[in-house]
Amino acid sequence: MTAPQPPGYDDVFLGASTAVPLPADGRVVRELTYVHFTVLLDPARRLAVATGVNIDGAQLRELDRSDDWRLDPRVDADEQVGADVYAANDLDRGHLVRRSDPVWGAPEVAEQANSDTFVYPNAAPQAAQFNQSMELWLGLEDYLLTHADTYDTKLSVFTAPVLAADDPPYRGVGIPRLFWKVAAWATGPEPGGEPQLAATGYVLDQTPQLDDIDLPDDGTRQVGDPPPLGPYRTFQVPITDIATLTGLDLGPLVAADRLLVPASTGVGPRDRWNRLHTTAEIRL
Template sequence: MSNMPFEIDLIFNQNLISMQQQHALNRYIERSNNREHLKSELQHKNPLEVSKPERVFFRKAIINPLDGLALERIIEGNDLFPISYFEAGLKAAKSVCRIEVRDRIGRVRGHGTGFLVSPSLLLTNNHVLADEDAALFSLAQFNYELGLDLKERQIKNFRLAPNRFFLTDENLDFTLVAVEETSADGAKLSDFAFLPLSPNKGKVLVGEHVSIIQHPSGAPKMVANRENKILDIFDDFVQYETDTQPGSSGSAVFNDEWMVIALHHAGVPDPQDRTKYIANEGIRISSIVQFLMNQSQNLSDDQKILFDELSKGWELVENTSEEIFSEKLALDWYEDSTGHDCEFLGDDYEVPHPTLHPELETDIALLKNGEKILNYTHFSIVMSESRRLAYYTVVNLDGNKLVDVGRENNWFFDSRIDQKYQCGPELYANNEIDKGHLVRRRDPIWGDLAQKANKDTFHFTNCSPQHKNLNQKTWLDLEDYILEKAEKFNFKATVFTGPVFRSDDVTYRGVQIPAEFWKVAVMVKEDGKLSATAYLQSQKHLIDDLEDAYGAYKTFQVPVLKIEELTGLDFGKLRNYDPISRVEGSIGHVIETSEDIKV
């Protein structure tokens, strides 16, 4: 492995390169114990037995049935291949190019690798082409390789066209950019074909070998053929052994079917000696595809044409644990939906919608009729345009009229609001993330409209990504407490719920995942006085690793003022009815049992 795992010497990107290396090392260290366990298992079992079932299922599905030795290669490490394997490798190599990174006056600042993924679009690393300016002055150089006579073949220089298409992401460290159709000497970009991207997971298993076609240190095209073995598979990344050949930033990582499984981007530095590297890391193609799918609605019409060429044959990866629907209900379904009733608790106890900070107000995802509030049966929602999730929900709960209704499994997009502002099923497929109801399903199910309210809660607007341990355990305990009290004592309650949006929230499949959630419960006490209590729960430590999250965490009762501070919402007079806000110096306390809740 080279001492320069990124193979590009761009001074202005050194901080980014160091950050990517550190993230890669952190992932490597966090999974060290699991990896050693896997190594032990692999000594006695084959990768098909130790890898996740959904990966194994797809891995088997993409093997050509005519390749009788394919399973033997995976299970027993058999190195026999049909001679066509090399022909397929040469075909794949045509689409790989050297990227010559230049500045505005034509100086060469470094080299990276890229590859065509559609007739017009090229994929490389963000740290190779970080912005449109970098792409505008750089070149994609195809055919830079040695012939049978060991002489360099004629380079075909193509200019990049970021004005036509440019999409990048620092967290997933990729850049997708358009390429001009004709080279400086008249060659056609179509002569170099392209490597299609598959959205499916399971293209490789732990213990399998992969190959990397690259321009190491800007040299003529080379291949590290099956010199890397998969060490670990993360949600968005894959790590593989180092080899004796240096890797190149932006290289394509292939499985034995010459299918692209990852975009190479970083070396994992040895924590004992930062001049050496203990592994390589690539970004999973399935994660890049999911990000692109999430961003596709934001493209211009001309960009969508290029994107459609890229996405031909892509199919939504569905969650195998439950049936997923992404239908829309007809507009007349919502005609009589009045949503949150501000006087639900009584004429003398008005509980209005909170107001939003002016900056948040401009980010509200408007309905197609220009309104700001999505009204459903007994609850309402206000959505964030940038986060594609709810700023808050508010539900009216009548403990005297609760009805027992069977659970729905059909989830719907809301046709009153643009679908691009709603996180759909692609976010929740094949992972540890639940579609967490913000308005709890059982809360609005009361009275004559119980059936309609039940169905209304299954809108994507009413769910937020929550780790399963939050959604099914601690959060559920608090919701049960509020509902059971309302039912037992036949009282009404108005409950606000939402996520805490932070700028450093983890990005997953193009969506920033909230690490904390809050509730504000409002009710009238036996003495006729209003009570407004606020709660905060965190899943931050749970989403650091979406594959292997674990551990307990705490629930806090906090002042309403704290929720206002965290969210930018203003609950007005409700803060005056908060029992703990009147306690001098109170910052909140841990909730371990129902007796800890102060109303």
């Protein structure tokens, strides 16, 4: 008898419908549900194309790390990046759904959620320095949850690497240069009305650090050229730009974006990205 699957990410957790973004081109993905989160795995790239997690700030629990990384037996091993890619190098298993985010609810539920985050479909290769030193990137959920506390102490967060066609190959896997994140929460509701969705989007780049782990040159960048975004720079970006970068259908998240920017008038989209040095610079 097949064990029941955890329900995963809840589309109506915020009261306003927010689904995990699907590829707009209809490419095949594997939907993997866990406690309070879902991973959409691209079997061709062996990495997640999107993840979604529900965070209930009023019920969060502090639990120890397990670090028991493992393959998900529900999909073939050759459809997910496993331990071999991370062995004897400077790559970290970078959590996509942050370990602490789904760890809420009853003790046994929180324990399972904590364990669930250590499956390889919920990881992406990150340069070790990138993963360990980006307090701003890793702290975005905390900051936004505090903001959302004014309303409902609930947050839904979507995160994944940008799976670009020219990502540098390493041990049979394209190593992502960029990572994206969209956080959503509900405001209101107005008297007699429905909750209103609010969202913000972010991009972070690890391009400069990939050179430090001896990835082969993919020929697209000459030695000495500046990286596209610079080292470890975090940007708040229009969510519509994330849709363009990723090829994902971000649905109502685009209209809910709190970053107001003028329509592009022939200027590259990155020229309207808001570089962040601290959370105080986030536009909400």
